[in-house]
Structure formats: C-alpha cells, structure tokens
Amino acid sequence: MEFGFTAEDEAFRLEARGWLARHVEGEQDRRTWERTLGKAGWIGLGWGAGGYGNRTATLTQQVVWAEEYARSGAPSRSGHIGENLLAPTLLAQGSEEQKARFLPPIAVGEELWCQGYSEPGAGSDLAGVRTKAERASDGTYRITGQKIWTSLAHEADWCFVLARTEAESRRHHGLSFLLVAMDQPGRVEVRPIRQLTGTSDFNEVFFDGAHARAEHVVGGEGAGWKVAMSLLGFERGVSTLAQQIGFAGELGRVVEAAVRSGAVRDPVVRERLVRQWAELRVMRWNALRTLGGSAGAGGAGAPSVSKLLWGGWHQRLGELAMQVRGAGASVGPREWAPSSPYELDALQHLFLFSRADTIYGGSDQVQRTIIAERVLGLPREPKGVV
Structure with missing residues (x-):
C-alpha cells in the first residue's frame, strides 16, 4: 500500500491549520459555523469539479482536512449528513436538476439535512420500513409514517426519506428515496429522545401527509433500495479518520485518569490500555488501506468491517x-447535594453514550451477516429460526 502525504498535501495542511486557528473560538452557533465553513470553501472537498460552489481536493487532502478539523477542537458539524451522505448520493444517482437545486445550498452551509431511514421495528432491518408515500392527484407525494433515531432532525431543513411508494410491496421492493422539506407545520413533527446522558442527540419524526415533489424522488420511483444502499457506502469514508483523531484524544484522557488514580500500576489495566492503543492504530491503517483502494480492501464488506472495528x-x-476511575466513576464531578444536580463529566458521558455504539448505524449482528453473506458467500440464515 502506498498512502503518504506529498509536499502539496503538507502545504494544504498548513493552510487548513492556519484557517482553523483563526476561526475556532469557544462555543459557536452550529448553523452560523456551517455558513463560515461554506463561505471559506471548506464544505464538499470530495465532490469533484462539478461547479457546485465547493473547492476541490485530492483524497489525501480530504484526509488532511478531516484530521486537522478534529485536532482543532472545532464544533461538531451539523452539516455533515448533507455534505457526506446526501451530496455523494446525488452526485452518483441524482438528476442534474436535483444536483443544481440541492448541492449549492449544502456547499455554502445554508441548508441542513437529516436521514429518515430507521423506524420502530425497522432499524437494523431497513427493508422492513412501513412509512408510505402515496401519489396525489397533483403529482406530489403524501408521506405518512414515523422515523426514529433521526440525528439532527431538530436542526434540519430537509430530510431524505426512504418510503414505500408501491402499495402492498414487501421488503426492498416498492421503495423510493424522497427529499422532504421539514418546514411543514402540522405535517412534520419532531420529538427529541432523551438519552442516558441527559442529552437529546436523536429524535422521532412523524410525517402526517407531508408533501414531497415528484422531481425530488432520487433515482426514480421504486429505486429507493438501490439509492439507499449507495448512500450507506458513503457513510464510512474519510470521516472515519477524523473520528479516530477524536478517539485518540479520548484514549489520552483515559490514560491520564489511570495515572491520577494509580490504576496504571495494575498490569491488567496497563495491558488493556496498550491494547486500546494498538487497536486504534490497526483501525487507522485499515481505513487508509480502504481509502487507498488496495487489492481486496474495498467491496461490500469494507464499511461493515470498519463499523465492527470502531463500535x-x-x-x-x-x-x-x-x-480506571474506580468507585469515583459513579459520582458526578461536583459533590452531590440537592442544590447541586448530578452532572456527567467527559469520561462518564463517553461510557454511557458508547453503550449504543454496537447498535446504531447498523448493529454488529447485521454487519457480520453482511460480511458472511455478501463477502464470504456463506448460506443465508433460514428465516424463522430462533
């Protein structure tokens, strides 16, 4: 495998690092931050020279930007779903009209997106979606149903929705991929889901006759499963390397906590810390190998392997x-008292939030099934067997 950074990449790194140093400052409104990124041309680096308002960058430069962004302490992105999931899907599957309508507002940070896939009873089993989209007499679609675990729905302007447009269809047949405006009072309702951490990163979304225009069906009616699978292939690309920069920072804080508590003197704890470090290095090299297109590194199983590793x-x-924190891990950062509510510190938040890592984005069981059936060619598990 050959995956290194050229002199041009390092010059790009200095430019990115300098810009971030000048613009990242404390708490910032995330929508304003998206506009700041867009104005400077940092959104859509991997889209290619399509004339949609974004600068172009090589694959290694995209990696450089993702890593420098993670190191800078910049705000978490509210535009990444539009930039990294919808935009590549439109570039691959969308019409010229759809690209011209939706890509420029994403590139300048003006329109935010969320993903309407999972439903109650159809999370990891995505083909079981029941949300319906019926064609109305005026040619538009009327969408009725519920989505769940929808990240950033409370901030989004638009949602790409996988819905059933063919009555009585089953599984992956009769599905369509629709682009739906969220600003439809009385027709689209967003309800935050309170998590163990006390935060609400996910939402339930209810569609009650929400409108979607016929020209906003990506890939044509009935092609939803193909488009949805195409999108999932973009879900774990360059951003995986930026994610690993964040992971390295968290690992560093765990090591510091082990030193403070004295737990680092325990040989079992030391072995676990070293193993975490080594596995993180393996994840990095696996991601670089996949992005570099090494023989056998891509294909249907690459995203599943990545998800299994990091989850x-x-x-x-x-x-x-x-x-490594010992008994103190169960106590908030301030001494508990009725006038001082319990709060989570960063490591407690890490523990509680990470309980979902092996479930959301495709559970471990589903990822192993994909590898077994689509990569290794093993027999499918008989249906109905407990």
Missing part, C-alpha cells in the same frame, strides 16, 4: 474509562 473499540474504551 466495539469505543465501547470497550468507555468501560475502561470507568474501570
């Missing part, structure tokens, strides 16, 4: 964070 790793790191 389990991050969950084990959260458990280790609590182990």
